[in-house]
Amino acid sequence: MPATDLRRVRRWLWAAVALVAVAASVALWRPAPKNQVAEDYASAFGGPFSLTDTQGRTVTDATLRGKPFAIFFGFTHCPDVCPTTLQMMVRLRQNLGADGDRLNIVFVSVDPERDTPAEIGHYLTMFDTPIIGLTGNPAQLKAIVDAYHVFYEKVPIEGGDYVVDHTASVFLMDADGRFFSTLDHKEGEAPKLAKLKRLLREG
Template structure:
């Protein structure tokens, strides 16, 4: 048997080491990707406000007949909901929930506004909306406008609604049920599900007013 100099024996590169390096690189890339995408996916905290998201210029009328624009709402965060006063279930349930959530904040409840926009100008006049909102026993900004003005804001905010004919020649309205949250600078933050746990909604609103 011939002795061999240990220095002359060069083992082949370990594939295990290669896999480790590849794994580390993949892990780092995954962390970076998660950091970039997290604001869009995070469900427990508001997404970063986006200048390219829902929202934009509008001109409407409040329950006192005064003109309200998108700039009128600046200065306070707001939760905005689109519906109509003859809505049998979603609208009263959602507005009641928002009223209760606002009361949970006590004095801090004044730090954000609740806005209700009627998408039924054919039936909902400013005074009708004003009377309707008194049922919820909390300050709610009620807005409406002409059909053209309603189209302007719903297009800008990406809100779906459609008239649905019913018996007798009348109609009801199918509409989006989500509550849209905007910061004090009028930038879209996220959509709030009216059916989510109250604690989740309170957390979203708390983050909104403290941002």
């Protein structure tokens, strides 16, 4: 067989192999079931933890179940993001009217060096609304920040003091402790309120 014809046959053979491979991959691929996608989304954030509240009592992920909650990570010496976010959450809960009582707000301090349970309790009185304040030792905090994929880092500043850089999102969890959505500081209050209403309706 001439070399030209041989090359042509080889090209046809390789084309046939490629078509078979594509057909096999299409036949084998199946989209993930919708319920599996929903399950993966709901388990993307959250998980087991054990912390201490402002009264010195142990609070776990199981303790919070039974009621949807919004959880935020910060520290009491935070100059802007933390108080602004907590004030926003208080305002949103008030805007929910009577349904606001069905939502817990949870504040987790990522500054265990300074934020004792008593210090957190004093700090939260500024917001004049029930907020669950939590803290723990470094190992306990690592467990919850890993579960929620939260970043925090101690940053020295002038004068020997420090601040804590941290994730600023609010995580919305349903009554079973499953992830529902987040509130981002860049969102307007109307879409945030709509998310909370949907959480209370569905979660």
